[in-house]
Structure formats: structure tokens, C-alpha cells
Amino acid sequence: MKRISAGRWVEIALLEVDGLNVSYGGIKALRGISFKVEEGEIVALIGANGAGKSTTLRTLSGLVRAHGGTVKFNGVVMNKVPPFRVVEMGISQVPEGRRVFTRLTVMENLEMGAYTRKDGGVKETVREIFKRFPRLEERKNQLAGTLSGGEQQMLAIGRALMSRPRLLLMDEPSMGLAPMLVNEIFSIIKEINRSGTTILLVEQNAKMALSVSRRLYVLETGEIVASGEASDLAGDELIRKAYLGMH
């Protein structure tokens, strides 16, 4: 994507994070991390428990405020934008642990995903989502709390797509799912990306992350310690040892 800046055409990425610092009370969760996501990519952010992956996504969505650094989306500084505006601007999130509204029906959950939309196309989007997740359609009037873990994950993804985001943030979508379901979820992620949505994927399942993404960043205690093309990182000795359990 090109933009005019100071009279010159310059390349800007869809998402640019620069020197981001986040702390909880006195504890530093992110120590000046920088990364980019280009339009159309799937970028993965991997790291162990407590590395700061969720904190990164929560900051991008405006749930947590940065103490330093900038987040730019589409060239706009997002640091002070409240969460509900972030959605309007085109970023939505599939949060860690699914967090579907258990006391709302499947259909109502999807409606909540489209809360910011004012165009008449919501019904059409619901149809698209039901086509992608037929099991949700069969259960559309059921309370989301009665769905199985896999179905809840699909609902959480469908709900996040209802706002037709340009950038979809996904926090460990494979968590707690059986291997077959994990494969299904990852092929859905690829499909979503092919139909034009840029994805920033947080994963602990590094193998899966390597297989779907074009580029990766490795986060360790709040710092990015490695980054590169998936094909390069897969061969990297350190990554193999630390995240793929190979020796």
C-alpha cells in the first residue's frame, strides 16, 4: 500500500507497531516491541506462556493502554482509540478462551459481532458465516453456553467476522481442541485469509503457526527475539529447539 508522506510516496503496512511498552501495575509485560503486518498477510506471533502475546492483541484492540510506543493502523495512530471504535475502524478479535456470550443464543452472538455495522448487509454476512460453519446454523437458536468447545471456537471466529474486519486478531484459536479440529480451524484460517482478510495469529502451537503464516515473530518475556519468513524460521536451530520440541 502506498501513501503520500511529506510529498513522497512511501510504503506503509496495514499495521505498524513501534516500540510498544505495556505494564500491569509495576510489571512490564511488553518491552518495546516492534512489528508489521502487511495487507493480505497471515502473520504469526508465537511464544511461551506469559510471553506477552495476549497483551499485544489486547493493546491492539484498545483494552489495555500502552505506556510508550505507537500502534498505527492504516496510517492512523490508535493508541488512544477506545475499544468500540477500534472495531468500527476495521480490527476485530477472537479472544483467548473463545469468550462467547454463553447466555445469548448463537444468532445473538453473531448479531453482537455486527454491532457497529450500519449497512443493510448483516443478513448476508450471517448467511456467509453459516455457509462456512454449517453446524452454527443448525444451532442458531441454542444458547452459546450449550455448544461444545469446538463449536464455541467456530462461533467466536464467526462472531469476529461479522464486523467484516480488515484485520483479524486471533488469540490461540487452537487452544484445547482435539487434533482433528485443530486442522479444521487452521484450514478455515487460511480460507478467511484467501477471501481477503489480513490475519495476526497468536499461537503456542508453533508447528501450526509455521504452516499457515507467511511471516512469524517470536516473543519471549515481552521482547521479540526472532522474526522472519516462516520458511526460514522453520529451519532455524533455536526455534526448532525452543518451540517445535525437536533436538
Next chain:
Amino acid sequence: MYLQQLVNGLTLGSTYALIALGYTMVYGIIQLINFAHGEVYMIGAFVGLIMVAVYKVNFFLAMLAAMAVCVPLAVLIERVAYRPLRRSTRLAPLISAIGVSIFLQTLVTLMEGPNPKGFPQVIEDTVYVFGPVQFSKVQVIILVLAALLMLLLQYTVKYTRMGKAMRATSEDYETASLMGINVNRVISFTFALGAALAAAGGVLVGMYFNSIYPLMGVTVGLKSFCAAVLGGIGSIPGAVLGGMFLGVAEVFGVAVGFDTYRDAIAFGLLILVLLFKPTGLLGMPIQRKV
């Protein structure tokens, strides 16, 4: 005789229910016991009284006027007394609520004096007799209006966009804001709904008991709060059920001779129910989030 007491109990109970709904909705959404809610009800009663006694409007307009005053008042209370404390300890907004409650009691006492005032007779003394029971016209108005308002509330919460956002926010406000829901606006809306019902309750009770005074929100507020907890705090049908249950129990208690303990009945029942069902009659079991 029993049937008659039941009618009286349900009438009283529907006024408790109207007020209990405000407690339960606010608790459901921000886990705050809004101690100032009883004062919103009291101010509703005073506005109704002034409209009828001074401006000579009819009872229905007086009720709308009470709502028109109480809704912005409750929204303002949330804005200045609770919202700045949202990220602090749980005790802070509770104490702030008690502060607001005392402030409003004192303010109204200064303006209107401490003594009870009667409501002018705006509804005739007509009595409708159905076999063994009789309804006064005021009772009919209370029962019908309270039922209508509760149905309207139920519709709002179940089917409107804002109502669904309320339910989503009360389950998980963080995820609600990830949906693009402006959580602050939903909270204001919740206070507004509760205040509208309390204002209506204030005018109806003023008419029924014919006694309006600055501290009237204290006992009724506490009892309605009991009704909300009894029904299961956070549950809308629970508040209605709890209100009716308390109203009927109180009337029967008085009828069988416990009139000196009238106000203690609510608290006694509350303790009893909570001993056996800690989450209240329709309360949801405490859920663990994954």
C-alpha cells in the same frame, strides 16, 4: 378473605418489583449495589406529587414527568459518583452510593421538609367487585401499569439491539467492548431504565399509601433490594418474582397478626431463602470462566 389478601399483596409486590428491577439490572451489569436507587424512587414520588398538587396535571402525565426527572438524575449519579471509581476497589463505589443516598435525602428534606405529605385524591374511590375480591381503582392502575412496564422491559431486554448489548455486557463487558459495544453507553442506559421504573413506582406508591417523605426510599429501597436478592440478583424475572413474593408475604404476615414486624418479614424471608438457596430463587449458579 385469602383471595383479597392475595390481591393486596400482589399490588404491594408489583411496586417492590418495579424498584427491585433497577437494583438487579445495575448489579447485573456493574456488580454494584446502587444504594441511591431508593432515593431516585423517593424523588420520583415527590415530582409526581408536585406535578399533581401544584401543576394540577393528571396522574399519567405526573408519572411521565417523574420519569423525565429521574432518568437524567440516575444517569448523572452513575457518571459522577460511580464511573470514576470503576477501576478501584469494590468497596469504593458502594460507599459513594451511600454518600449519594444521604445527600439526596438531605437535599429533599431541605427543600420539602421532613414531614410526610399526602397525595391529593386524583383517582376516584371506585371499587370493583369480582365475587369474593374487590379491587380499588388505584389497585387496578398499579397492577395494570406495573405489568405493562415489566412487559415493556422484558421486550427491550430480549429483542432490542440495546437490550442484547445489555445482556452481553452483563456477562462479559470486556468481550462486549471487543464487539464494538460502547459499554459506557450501555451502563447509562441500564441506569436510565431502572430509574424510569423506580419513578413510576414512586408515583404509584405515593398514590396508594398517600404518604410521601424524604426518607421513604430507605425502607422500600431495602425491601426491594431484598426482593432482588431473593429472586436472584442479576435476574430480571427473579426481581419480579422476589417482589411479588415479598409483597404477598408482608400482607399475609400483617393479616395473621405480625403487624409490628411488618418490615422485618422481608429480611427474615431473605435470610431463610438464602440459607437454602444462596443464589436466590431464580439466580444462576456461579459460573466459572474458562
